[in-house]
Amino acid sequence: MSIVGIDFGSHTASVAIWYEEKNVVEVLADDLGSRTIPTAVAFRGDEIITGQAAISQMHKNANNTFDDVRSLLLSDSVANINVPLLDKDLTVQEVSSHFFRNIHNQIKQQVGKVVRDCVISVPKSLDEDIRKRLVESAQAGGMRVKALIEDSVSALMAHHLDEPSTAPTRTLVLDLGWSATSLSLYNVSGGLLFPVGTTTLSEASGCTFVNLVAAHCAKEFARKHKIPCDDNKKSMMRLRRECENAMKSLSTGAEATIDIDSLCEGVDYSSKLSRARFEDLITIPFMHLKNAINALLAQAGWSADSVQQVLLSGGGSAIPKVISTLKSMFPTAKFPVGRFEPSETPCIGACLHGKFLSQQGLIESAPTASPVAPILTRGLRIASAAGADSVEVLPVNTVLPVRVELNAALPAGQTKGFVQLLATAVELADAATPLGDLVFEHAAEGELRLVLAVSELGEISLEVVQSADQTVLANLTVPAAEA
Ligand SMILES: Nc1ncnc2c1ncn2[C@@H]1O[C@H](COP(=O)(O)OP(=O)(O)OP(=O)(O)O)[C@@H](O)[C@H]1O
Numbered sequence: 081m082s083i084v085g086i087d088f089g090s091h092t093a094s095v096a097i098w099y100e101e102k103n104v105v106e107v108l109a110d111d112l113g114s115r116t117i118p119t120a121v122a123f124r125g126d127e128i129i130t131g132q133a134a135i136s137q138m139h140k141n142a143n144n145t146f147d148d149v150r151s152l153l154l155s156d157s158v159a160n161i162n163v164p165l166l167d168k169d170l171t172v173q174e175v176s177s178h179f180f181r182n183i184h185n186q187i188k189q190q191v192g193k194v195v196r197d198c199v200i201s202v203p204k205s206l207d208e209d210i211r212k213r214l215v216e217s218a219q220a221g222g223m224r225v226k227a228l229i230e231d232s233v234s235a236l237m238a239h240h241l242d243e244p245s246t247a248p249t250r251t252l253v254l255d256l257g258w259s260a261t262s263l264s265l266y267n268v269s270g271g272l273l274f275p276v277g278t279t280t281l282s283e284a285s286g287c288t289f290v291n292l293v294a295a296h297c298a299k300e301f302a303r304k305h306k307i308p309c310d311d312n313k314k315s316m317m318r319l320r321r322e323c324e325n326a327m328k329s330l331s332t333g334a335e336a337t338i339d340i341d342s343l344c345e346g347v348d349y350s351s352k353l354s355r356a357r358f359e360d361l362i363t364i365p366f367m368h369l370k371n372a373i374n375a376l377l378a379q380a381g382w383s384a385d386s387v388q389q390v391l392l393s394g395g396g397s398a399i400p401k402v403i404s405t406l407k408s409m410f411p412t413a414k415f416p417v418g419r420f421e422p423s424e425t426p427c428i429g430a431c432l433h434g435k436f437l438s439q440q441g442l443i444e445s446a447p448t449a450s451p452v453a454p455i456l457t458r459g460l461r462i463a464s465a466a467g468a469d470s471v472e473v474l475p476v477n478t479v480l481p482v483r484v485e486l487n488a489a490l491p492a493g494q495t496k497g498f499v500q501l502l503a504t505a506v507e508l509a510d511a512a513t514p515l516g517d518l519v520f521e522h523a524a525e526g527e528l529r530l531v532l533a534v535s536e537l538g539e540i541s542l543e544v545v546q547s548a549d550q551t552v553l554a555n556l557t558v559p560a561a562e563a
């Protein structure tokens with residue numbers, strides 16, 4: 081049984097297919113060989129067009145073209161979309177389902193048969209209603225969603241860091257997409273992924289870079305021809321599209337040409353953009369990016385030298401300045417390169433997760449109606465004596481896997497200790513449920529650490545560790561079903 085991984089981006093989607101018979105993963109390519117599909121849907125005449133075809137006619141049919149169906153679907157403030165051509169409102173699920181239908185058809189064409197099961201890579205922290213909308217929309221388009229995973233987790237999976245043989249490694253994942261850059265820190269160890277910190281910034285993104293280049297070109301056009309075009313929606317739309325193509329070709333070439341017939345008031349625009357000029361134009365976003373990375377490291381208490389590997393994901397991470405900046409910030413880190421483009425990282429990771437589910441026999445039991453990322457269904461609390469007040473360590477809905485460390489100390493002269501692990505009450509009026517007790521003796525003086533971890537499958541472990549010599553004084557494991 082084959083399975084599909086979909087990177088559902090705000091700008092483009094990529095699709096990877098795992099062929100069980102051949103045990104290979106391939107990225108879907110359309111008739112023109114393009115491996116990225118713009119997440120766009122348009123209504124024109126009596127037809128519905130999607131992907132690149134929708135983008136290509138957008139400047140002539142802007143009101144009936146939706147170039148970022150993912151953002152519509154993921155926004156809880158948008159329920160319906162007015163389509164002037166149809167003179168009616170459609171639900172966002174319905175509009176986006178046409179996008180998934182296109183993917184469904186392209187897969188059928190490439191594989192030669194219908195493959196419905198898929199894993200979708202999405203940004204983090206989507207609430208339950210939004211997940212439901214996404215699943216409904218994919219389902220209406222002919223896809224059967226078996227799991228949703230976070231973009232940063234798919235990047236880790238694409239590089240096989242979820243395999244049990246992985247040595248402990250401090251990892252930074254940078255996903256430079258169209259709408260934002262997301263940065264995530266993970267402690268990766270023995271196949272477990274422990275999120276340490278994350279941040280998202282929209283100041284450095286494909287969209288900001290393209291807008292800066294387009295503003296530069298509009299200024300040049302106004303200077304040369306005395307015609308301002310920056311207020312002209314159609315001109316700017318075309319200019320932005322060409323600037324994006326120029327930005328992409330500057331990732332491999334030193335110079336790009338931007339040519340647009342009749343950009344504004346019948347006047348053509350033609351210009352060359354060097355890589356150096358492009359890098360100059362995006363200086364400020366890069367300052368934001370560096371500051372955000374430094375702030376995230378500081379928050380986690382990590383030095384740049386302690387980061388052992390950096391994974392680059394998202395289309396924008398092909399930009400040479402991104403790679404050189406990261407390499408200079410993390411001179412001792414490894415930059416693993418997969419056998420795929422950085423923009424394909426999330427779909428490959430999602431597909432490998434689907435392969436894992438399939439090989440483990442989990443695919444049929446994987447949720448279809450409303451799949452959720454693994455989360456804690458009850459909060460976890462800790463008390464220092466049975467019946468004593470407990471403190472919450474992990475709140476309900478914490479995304480799994482997770483691992484936290486707390487510092488603790490025994491009163492002076494005391495060598496025996498007690499820790500109780502509890503799950504928060506389901507109803508407010510109920511008391512928290514004890515899950516287990518840890519009793520330990522012979523603790524040396526000094527600091528202790530409580531290490532609480534919950535695996536992706538919900539197994540909880542709690543350890544008391546003596547900080548001075550890392551001795552584990554006591555530990556406790558609670559199988560998933562009991563928690
Ligand atoms: N080879 C390349 N060189 C430079 N930029 C590129 C390249 N390929 C893609 N991009 C740019 O990367 C950005 C889109 O990346 P990606 O497809 O990862 O975004 P997305 O996943 O749709 O967006 P988001 O993750 O924000 O939802 C676009 O601005 C695109 O122009």
Ligand SMILES: [Mg+2]
Nearest residue numbers: 089090257394
């Ligand atoms: Mg993305």
